[in-house]
Amino acid sequence: MTEQVSPASGLHGVVTVPGDKSISHRYAMLASIAQGDSRIYNYSSGADCHSTLSCMRALGIWHEFGDEDGRKVLTIHGKGKNHLEPAVAPLDAGNSGSTIRMLAGILAGQRFTSQIAGDESLAKRPMRRIMLPLAEMGAHIEATDGQFPPLKIQGSQLHGIDYTLPVASAQVKSCVLLAGLFANSETIVREPIATRDHTEIALRELGADLKTERKVIRLQAGAELTGKTIVVPGDISSAAFFIVAALIRPGSDIILTNIGLNPTRTALLDLLRGMGAQIKLLHIEQVNGELIGNLQVKGSRMRGGVVEGATTAAVIDEIPVLAVLGALSEDGLIMRDAEELRVKESDRIETIARNLKRMGATVTTTSSGLEIPGRQTLRAAEIDSCGDHRIAMAFSVAALAANERSAILGAEAASISFPEFYTSLRSLTN
Ligand code: S3P
Secondary structure, X not given: OEEEEOOOOXXXXXXXXXXXXXXXXXXXXXXXXXXXXXXXXXXXXXXXXXXXXXXXXXXXXXXXXXXXXXXXXXXXXXEOOOOOOOOOOOEEOOOOHHHHHHHHHHXXXXXXXXXXXXXXXXXXXXXXXXXXXXXXXXXXXXEEOOOEEEEEEEOOOEOOOEEEOOOOOHHHHHHHHHHHOOEOOOEEEEOOOOOOOHHHHHHHHOOOOEEEEOOEEEXXXXXXXXXXXXXXXXXXXXXXXHHHXXXXXXXXXXXXXXXXXXXXOXXXXXXXXXXXXXEEEEEEEEEOOEEEEEEEEEOOOOOOEEEOHHHHHHOHHHXXXXXXHHHHOXXXXXXXXXXXXXXXXXXXXXXXXXXXXXOOOOOEEEOOEEEEOXXXXXXXXXXXXXXXXXXXXXXXXXXXXXXXXXXXXOHHHHHHOOOOHHHHHXXXXX
């Protein structure tokens, strides 16, 4: 599907974004192995989170969507920790790295063997990072060429480990913690660089005994989880596209409502403010252990800068749209320590550079990042999403600043995390 995106002079209005993708995945899995029903408000509408629900359904857990005074609510009928059933066919994680990596932790602790696969992009994503700690816990996993999906996971009795994460990855941390629910001794995860802590929060919400102290997470063995009512905040990584769109178009003034503001996810806001962004937090509250608030964003003169180290890890999903901002900023943007971008839904270092060049911009790629000079003009182009949702959306934002209408090829990829993206973008630009 091709979307045409016209230049826009400014963005105005109030907008919501889908429920947080990371949090939705976690509750779909945890509510399934909790005792009793969970009612989940604002579950992500993205295809990735539906892949997780389909996998849980294939493992014997029923769910349904209902309507309550116009609010969509997902009910998951959890059966407790030891009542998943073997699936009759290989599980399909679709495009979702979170689904395959985190669910592998649960599957490793079952009394049956599972197979889990996904689409062409997922088949290229590295799995050794979860296979190694799970093997240390006693799991038996086979992968294509020893590291790629499909995975064959033979359930085993697991034991706790003391694991230091070699890559800054919340998916790996979560995989080990989910496996830890099935282990017969304490599981400890040490994080050299802090990553999003939604799994820790969700585990505590559903009753696990989990403590975090100075980037060391300890999960006691034997926890039983209990289902409950959960509200998922809006996804700040989806909001990022509209935040940047408003910043780069002079005169913009938008409000984003109910956005998740967990401090492990808000490095983007700090970074942008440091570059001159006018972003105001209007109202913040805590719901189910997560901060939620409204954001007001105004068109701003952006300076640019350097993104590196722990900051890169904290804004890794926002780098495609930050790259667009970089080209339009005063001083440009240098991104370092971003080698993880090479193993996302596409090789994002390449797909960002290729599409910026199509728009006439100058960009240099390095093995671990990008260097993008500032004060560039973008010209209308045919953009290729390469099947990557964040590339489709980032370059739709870039198209707002081009001289004429651009065509976004493969725009349907946006529905992986944000099916309503183009409708919302139009509502802000009309
Ligand atoms: C995610 C963690 C990040 C992020 C991904 C979602 C999560 O991946 O890029 O979109 O939900 O835990 P890594 O943990 O592999 O860095």
